Amino acid sequence: MKESFYPKRRPAEMRGAHFMAAMLLLLTSLCAVANGFPFRMPLDLDVTPRVTVLSSGLKGCRRFESSAVNYSTMLLEADSEWLYVGARGAVFALNASDISASSALSIEWEASTEQKLQCVLKGKDNKTECFNHIRLLQRFNSTHLYMCGTHAYMPLCAYIDEKKFVMSSQPEEGKDKCPYGPMTGYTALILDQQIYTASRYDFWSFPDIRRNAPSPALKTxxxxxxxxxxxxxxxxxxxxxxxxxxxxxxxxxxxxxxxxxxxxxxxxxxxxxxxxxxxxxxxxxxxxxxxxxxxxxxxxxxxxxxxxxxxxxxxxxxxxxxxxxxxxxxxxxxxxxxxxxxxxxxxxxxxxxxxxxxxxxxxxxxxxxxxxxxxxxxxxxxxxxxxxxxxxxxxxxxxxxxxxxxxxxxxxxxxxxxxxxxxxxxxxxxxxxxRTTDYTHMAATVVQGVDEQMYHVLYMGTDEGWLHKAVAIKGQLHIIEELQLFEEPEPVTNVLLSTERTSVYVSSPSGVVQLPLSNCERYTSCYDCIFSRDPHCAWSGAECVDVMTQSKRSSLIQDIQQGRTGCENTGYDVVQRSRSVRVGDDVLLQCELNSNLATPFWTLNGGEVQGYDLNSGFRTGTDGLLIIEARQDQSGIYTCHAVENNIKVAIATYNVTISLDLPPPPTEQTRNFVPTVPGTEHPSSDGAQSLLLLSPKNMEAMYLSLITILGGLCVVLTVVLAYVGFCLRPDQRGKYSLRAAAAAHPSSKRSSRCRKQHRNSTHMELKTVSSHCNGVCNGVSKLHNGDIQDGGFLQIVPGEAQTLASNDPPPPAPPLPPTPQHTSPECDFPNGLSATLPSVLRRMNGNSYVLLRQSDSENTSPLSHCFSEELNRILEKRKHTQLLPRPDESSV
The missing domain is CATH 2.130.10.10 (YVTN repeat-like/Quinoprotein amine dehydrogenase)
Incomplete structure (x- = not known):
């Protein structure tokens, strides 16, 4: 845009108009995001796979891999024992019953070095495009197959003797039957020895549908x-x-x-x-x-x-x-x-x-x-x-x-x-x-259910190497399971089914995977079997079996339409555990649900656990039920149910006993032991005092106070960093040494203390508490004089640098902010809240929680000073810190 269109200083009206336009655009964007831009979908269509199986849990999986890549073309015939696969520079004949068997046959068909060089000179990629990618592999007659490849942007075609699995003739011109590139859209059919293809056949041609052989050749x-x-x-x-x-x-x-x-x-x-x-x-x-x-x-x-x-x-x-x-x-x-x-x-x-x-x-x-x-x-x-x-x-x-x-x-x-x-x-x-999936290829088959109805079962591959199995029921798809085929994401390039081999074959850039059409053994109970709504699977009374293998179906239990009836009179195993904890502990009762469609439902002594807010003493999440500060009246039998299709199925039962007995004091042998069983931990006295500060009545105020304190800390640290980075002279910037600073200021009341106790005095204590440790755990190590000792915390110690001889006086210390006058251990905040800095942040709804505490000395309680006083002491120590003219690496 030309500069003369606008003056260097826009009028106020123009600036206001641009500001309003920018604000309107921002408001429109925020509204679009709030409304789910670019789209929102009805919930009944955004289907979640019921079961997720990772690659490590696949059963009956067989794989084929070789030095070739880009396995994109597959041919499987009902009466054939071979699965034919076209890749980059090779064609394979695999045993259809087991593609991993050593009986695989291959034909190598690569482009020559000269042809690859010509392809590069045409401006194509020598890592992906300048190879012979097999794009067509189909049966031509009863004795021969026919294949076409891009051949480094010079397409060729050839016949394959099926019995000997060798090329039976010299390659022929293929530019009218095969596209030049490996990614060009393409489809082909060979019918009665006539070849029908549709693609872009060269660099500048329009897309075309052709019949190439025999005569007469036709096109669009x-x-x-x-x-x-x-x-x-x-x-x-x-x-x-x-x-x-x-x-x-x-x-x-x-x-x-x-x-x-x-x-x-x-x-x-x-x-x-x-x-x-x-x-x-x-x-x-x-x-x-x-x-x-x-x-x-x-x-x-x-x-x-x-x-x-x-x-x-x-x-x-x-x-x-x-x-x-x-x-x-x-x-x-x-x-x-x-x-x-x-x-x-x-x-x-x-x-x-x-x-x-x-x-x-x-x-x-x-x-x-x-x-x-x-x-x-x-x-x-x-x-x-x-x-x-x-x-x-x-x-x-x-x-x-x-x-x-x-x-x-x-x-x-x-x-x-x-x-x-x-x-x-x-x-x-x-x-x-x-919403979050890009399907690439699919195949489908028809399965007759126990109710004598025919169901369409679809197998859909994704761009990240997953296979989704789904069944069409009443105009919608129910995703039975999602299977991770490859550890590293890669797109599925083709999917083929064989009812004769009861297998699904999936190709990708790295290889070919063979899986059974179903894996009914995965479902261990009657409810799990019928909830799957898999037409291949039914409950026999003792196990979930493949319907296709059963000669008598009258006694099988299956409910594809609703996925909920038939198991009312069948028994199943429920996991039973016992838990004994102390009053005031946080207890996590784990409940793992195998189905992504199930939701947990907890009962206590047969009645529903009431309330999950902070005041109820319970929180629920995907990993189980959390009892907060357990009370004696919360003892009893806890049962976790999986609710799916409005059916409640018991998964696990916990016999929880909550008592007032205190644990024995920690010994030298148990000091470094961290409990690993949730709910059996015993906090120390400091941890118990911290837990009392976090009663349910004060939790909300504590969180608001923490947010305010952290915001103030960020502001102060920003000011300090700005001063160090921009206000000091360049020759005085560098790392500092507490020991050198103390020696330079002997008149300071704290200098000798910094000189003698700087490794175990002023520090920030950080401790991560897992779900298995409430309060302060024993056995956290501490650095002291370069060694690791028990009973303390991990300290961050500034580096020790050699003090260089200099006649320059030390730089003046930055001014301290005004110290607020507080006489109580609590700090007042501008919003009117009055609370101490909490020392325990609880884990809620499956998230980890962290224990934070600040201390000035070994004899000072972390709750005896407010946050502002702690910050003043830190700045006071920085006042006596001498900056070195040459930087040195600090140690942690």
Whole structure:
């Protein structure tokens, strides 16, 4: 912006206007944060996984790793014993039953050094891009596989002899079948030895859907309107709609991608949208119009949104096709994300084939203003309907192939590839939303429950190497468990399922992981088994078993719909413990809940523990129940229940006895012993006195006083540091020595004391008290004359530096602040509070607490002086401190 637009000194009105604008912007930002910017979601969709299993707790896990990286392509066939995996520079054949077995086969296929050098000269990354990344690996015929690789930005393809697992021919040109880069959106299908691919195939080309072999080769049209607008493909699928077709319809191939938006909407607008496109498998192109182009290409929008909340997940990341008993039963499961790259969120929506077909039978969109604006077409539609496949009705009219279609129909298809109606989710809303998760790939299977119903079970990989197993129930997903596949976060690049091998295979940049489809042994009780709502698992009366392995299901207990009934008459084990403590102790009763969906519920002698505030004497947290300053009337039987699906299940029982008996005084053998059992600790006399100061009535006042004191301490320390850093002469800055300072000021009343007792006199005492130690624990060591002794505290001692000879007088000491006149051990604060500095900060709701105390000498009680007097004494000692001209390292 030019300087002449604004004077050097803005008028007051302009400054005020800018100030108001800045304040308005800040207020808007704060309001957005308060309202959960960028979005808030209904609680029933933001699902929490019920069970979390870390990598160390995985059972039945098998892994495959090699010197290769970027395992991204997998092929698994139902009747095959091999799992084929494509990586960077290699292809592997793994034993599908156990991928970790030593029988793995491999084919190395790397780019040459010269090709890598040429790739670098093109400006590509020599650490990630200039390699041969396998992007296509599928079956070509009964004896051979077909694979394509980026080959350092010079794509090649080759055939693999399946029996010998070797390349059966020299690589062939692959630039029309495979993308150049490893991260370019891409999908491919080989059907009846015909290769269908969709991607960006070179540096400057537009995205394209092609059939490369055999002849005739077809592709999408670029003019007069682009059929694909910066499309990023994620998947494709064949749906054999000709099966049991009454009108002799053709099979269709569906492509799924995200592209730049073309529609104009009055309700909402996005720069990119999710799409599904369709072509007919028997398409042969047009005779004159659309020659060597698709005559059946149509596309429409997939919506995964909640209009009532104004949430639109418009970025399609992955798709999985769930084939039904008939083609009309086909479902498409999609993983969607937000357009904001800095926001981590995912949604799962499913679409029915019938609604996709209905959208393709609806009105068309028409391009206006050279393709920049698209609106619904309201003119006449020619016959036969543009974009339809050859049917029995058309064959009866003599149109047996697409080359027989009239030019009027083909020209309409050329100008109207986009449909007006959008495809809504089958459930009219997302099945699942995860605010903190980016799902990358998914796979699904159908499992028959004990109730004879069919349930869809989904396995979804994340960008951090987790696998979520979920089941679709009544239009929502219930996440059964989340499994950590890798100790270090890395994205899941592919997911495959095998019901024959009862395994799920997950690939990542570092390797491949094989896991069982279910692990019912993880659930040790009937309630735990049915709470999981896992269609694979049911309670047999003695254990949680896999339903697929049971021949008789009549006696099995399972409740997928509600996850709560069937275990009323079954028994289970409850952990029982005893605890004996002293009056005034803090007692922590631990209760570990295995389910993330369960909440703790505590009872005392059969009745609910009443109140969890400071005055009640109880606090509850995720780690258990804390009894504060235990009283005798709090003795009894404490039981922790896990409440899940409105069912209370006892987890642990504590028989707590609280007595007045005092513990024996600590001996030399027990001085250094720190109790490790919560609730059995015995504070010392100082600790007991400190605990009395923190009665529930004074806790709130104590905390406010502490905040005020710490704020004042920060101000004073800031002033002192500013003085030392900026007010003193540069030649006098450095480290100091208490011993040298004392020698230089013998007239000081405290100099001799500093000279003799500076290691055990003035110090700040810091002590961390765990949940197993109330008050002051015995056995904390103390530095004395360079040695560690018992009974004291860890001191911070300034460094000992050699005093250099100098004739310069010592610098003047900074002035002391005025000393407030106090005659009582309590300090008054500006807000009217009157309290001493508390010596114990309690641990509340699972947080650690720290013991702080300040002392001036060994014979001075930490409660005999207020905080201001302690600070004055510290500044008084600094008055007699001599700064050395040369700095030296201090010691702690």
């Amino acid at each position: 049209e670029n003019a007069p309107t682009r059929w694909l607008n910066e499309a990023d493909f994620v998947g494709s699928a064949l749906v054999r709609e000709s099966l049991d077709s009454s009108n002799g319809d053709d099979d269709k191939i569906y492509f799924f991608f995200t592209e730049k938006s073309q529609e104009q909407s009055t309700t909402y607008s996005h720069s990119r949208v999710a799409r599904v496109a369709r072509i007919c498998k028997g398409d042969r192109g047009g005779h004159l119009t659309l020659q060597k182009r698709w005559t059946s290409f149509l596309k429409t929008r997939l919506t995964c949104s909640l209009p009532e909340y104004d949430f639109h997940f418009n970025m399609l990341r992955s798709i999985f096709v769930m084939h039904g008993l008939t083609p009309q039963d086909t479902l498409f499961y999609g993983i969607f994300g937000l357009e904001w790259k800095n926001v981590k969120a995912s949604a799962v929506c499913r679409f029915s084939l019938s609604e996709v077909q209905e959208a393709f039978r609806g009105p068309y969109m028409e391009s206006q203003d050279s393709g920049s604006t698209w609106k619904e077409y309201v003119g006449k539609i020619p016959e036969p309907r543009p974009g339809t496949c050859i049917t029995g009705k058309l064959r009866a009219k003599g149109m047996n192939v697409s080359t027989s279609l009239p030019d009027e129909v083909l020209d309409f298809v050329r100008r109207h590839p986009l449909m007006s109606h959008q495809v809504q989710p089958a459930d009219r809303r997302p099945l699942l939303f995860r």
